[in-house]
Amino acid sequence: MYDVVVIGGGPSGAIAAEDLARAGRKVALLDKAGRIKPCGGAIPPRLIADFEIPDDLIVARISTARMVSPTGRSVDIPIENGFVGMVDRKDFDEYLRDRAVAAGAERLTGTFIRILRGDTTAVVWRDRETGEERHAVTRLVIGADGARSAVARAEVPGGREIPYVIAYHEIIAAPTPNSGHDAPQDRPAPTGYDPTRCDVIYDGQISPDFYGWVFPHGRTASVGMGTGVSGVDLKAATASLRATAGLSDCETIRREGAPIPLRPLDRWDNGRDVVLAGDAAGVVAPSSGEGIYYAMIGGRVAATAAQAALTSGRAKDLQLARKLFMREHKTVFRVLRTMQDAYYKSDERRERFVSLCHDVDVQRLTFEAYMNKKLVRARPMAHLRIGAKNVAHLLRLVPETYA
Known part of the structure; x- marks a missing residue:
């Protein structure tokens, strides 16, 4: 019998599992393993401080953000009093999962199937190694299984209707200083690669409703785009972006795609024994598409709500997750949504x-x-x-x- 089974081992689920394990709860963290979410990998200083992220996970420190217009004009925005950290999700997510296990969470590797209720509640999952169905009996469930969350669709009102864009990126070997890809030092160009600069490209030829990006990751870089418009060829758009940026000849290390939610769900719990976190709850910032920080905060408030419900025995305490998140971030999300609606x-x-x-x-x-x-x-x-x-x-x- 677990106190909580957390479904999904991304940043949100890993933080929820870690927080609950540190609070003395018996926790299982169910994760598919092997999946890497497409993500620019930017994390702000507040995340680094709040979640005690070690320096060796930060693969690049960004000091400038470049905004590129549809006509190719650019604006460089200096990042004053600090830097934006860049992480590779392949290593970052695994570190967070390992940290949850070190705190006392039990890691289960497999795929969520359904929640079964009778005298007890059980998460039914398929073991990745054996292919067998297994049951994890639990008091509560945290669904942190992504934008098209199976938990949300099955358990939470509105979980089937959440809007999203599709994000696609390619991790490439970053150009070296003498590779010929860099812009001349005395004449910066909108397409020149700079290992300390993130480029955000607002161009309808790349994305008709969102943006494209070139984000340095130290020895590698993330080049990609997102869109909610059906029929857009994501791979062709990314190839065009790479060509414009002079990165076509760089080695492609891996390709990844996934949905990114566009707004928080109106409800995050089922009123009984399930609460959502991270992308499953829709907590990606409008306009910017930033998700790592908000996912981790979502995992933390879900753990707080679960802890409250376990202590009090009141299912209504699961509502705390959304209340706590919105109390802190509702205004920022509203402003960013207004900006996206106005300018994209x-x-x-x-x-x-x-x-x-x-x-x-x-x-x-x-x-x-x-x-x-x-x-x-x-x-x-x-x-x-x-x-x-x-x-x-x-x-x-x-x-x-x-x-």
């Missing part, structure tokens, strides 16, 4: 969005919010100026320039 509709809008990113107020407040994971309230006049500039750009009252 067309290349003309994306052109204006990149123009807006040239503004110093926008740059500073955006990255302060990203680094610290909260809206900055200490500069009210800057907020007012940004609001006015935003309206001016949307109403086409300013030219598409970077002056």
